[in-house]
Amino acid sequence: MLSFKSYFYTLLHQYLAFYIRPGDSMVEIYPQSSQLHQMFPEHTTTIVTKQAMAEKTAGKVLTDLQEIRAVRPDYLVLHGNIHYERDIQQFLEQLHTVCEPTTRLIFLYYSSLWKPMFKAANRLGLRTQTPEQNWIAHSDIDNLLLLSGFEPVRRDQRILFPLYIPILSQLLNRYLAPLPFFRLFTMLNVMIARPIIPEQFPVKPSVSVVVPARNEAGNIEQVITRLPKMGTAGELIFVEGHSTDDTWQTIQAMATKYAETMPIKIAKQGGKGKGDAVRKGFGLASNDILMILDADLTVPPEELPKFYQALVSGKGEFINGSRLVYPMEARAMRFLNLVGNKFFAVAFSFVLGQQFKDTLCGTKVLTKTSYAKIAANRSYFGDFDPFGDFDLLFGASRLGLKIVEIPITYKERTYGATNIQRWRHGLLLLEMLVFAARKIKFL
Helix, strand or coil, X not given: CCCHHHHHHHHHHHHHCCCCCCCCEEEEECCCCCCCHHHCCCCEEEEECCHHHHHHCCCEEECCHXXXXXXXXXXXXXXXXXXXXXXXXXXXXXXXXXXXXXXEEEXXXXXXXXXXHHHHHHHHCCCCCCCXXXXXXXXXXXXXXXXXXXXXXXXXXXXXXXXCCCCHHXXXXXXXXXXXXXXXXXXXXEEEEEECCCCCCCCCCCEEEEEEECCCHHHHHHHHHHCCCCCCCEEEEEEECCCCCCHHHHHHHHHHHCCCCCCEEEEECCCCCHHHHHHHHHHHCCCCEEEECCCCCCCCHHHHHHHHHHXXXXXXXXXXXXXXXXXXXXXXXXXXXXXXXXXXXHHHHHHHCCCCCCCCCCCEEEEHHHHHHHHHCHHHCCCCCCCCHHHHHHHHHHHCCCEEEEECCCCCCCCCCCCCCHHHHHHHHHHHHHHHHHHHHCC
């Protein structure tokens, strides 16, 4: 039988391991116990600690926050700090000065509903005595983050039952705790926040636009002629996917015709599905920012500078298109497709912990650096996504990237027919939803 403390830290490691991957570095700030960082031996674990804790720690010890700059950790872990810091805003402002744009803060804090149980556990010796004095609502924490130069990215509610009883504990903590009603009564909040640093790029970054194309011969030239210039340099990458028309021949001809206009790379995909084409295109990309543009032109190429600006300005780190804000052209999307898109947007918003209007829009933008991290950790989810959208969305969620949606005007297709098979692909999306819930939400 696991003790109260052992079971709690086992759950905590399980939740944090979703974000803190092997090879990532973490720094725990002013811990009350050394137990948490000892649960991540495969990482570069460093502790910023007050001198009184130095003798109790097994990891590398820093005695000053400013020393974090040299470590450049991926994650700063705050386990209960907001409960006993006298000036939370000042504390967070100090942390902001040592953050990189990619640094993520992991806040672990407790619900005020559990305050009486914490006091009882202290009296019974079930937990270490800690000086909790602040019991703060989510809205107050969000406000303090804003004042200190941070913003929340994702928040999860965890642990309904902190004692270990086989089967019962797993049922309550894994399956019921994340659900909308039950999460009101959970003990632990796990929040990911990022520093707001608007000027992240010293110069305007370059762009690679990847265009998966299957049976899109009539659209290839328009993609080239309508694509706006963005950043210091640009390149266009066509990946042809087993077309039955003359798409490949058209791509070859257009690449030659417009060779003097912009760098154009062309390739045939070896596998099947848009996801395989996107991965091949991203593998060929050489620029700072990666964009996906569907060759059907239902998302106009002229909209892409909005995505570029949102990323470069620091408003988001993963920019997703949304077709469901502005009125769309009459035959751009069939009614059942619209209903399905709305359903999956709500469902995946719940699973991913960030609000989405449209998860199925094919236009997505992120930095090459972020994509490299997603690709390096793809084994967690596996090669499950033939569309490519969710491979990126799930990976971005695990990285704690700020996902922002750009409303676009969705156009009617003017050439060819859609490659989407409504019922077969709809069932596949349901399978992916269940898969994602198990890997992300119900840990």
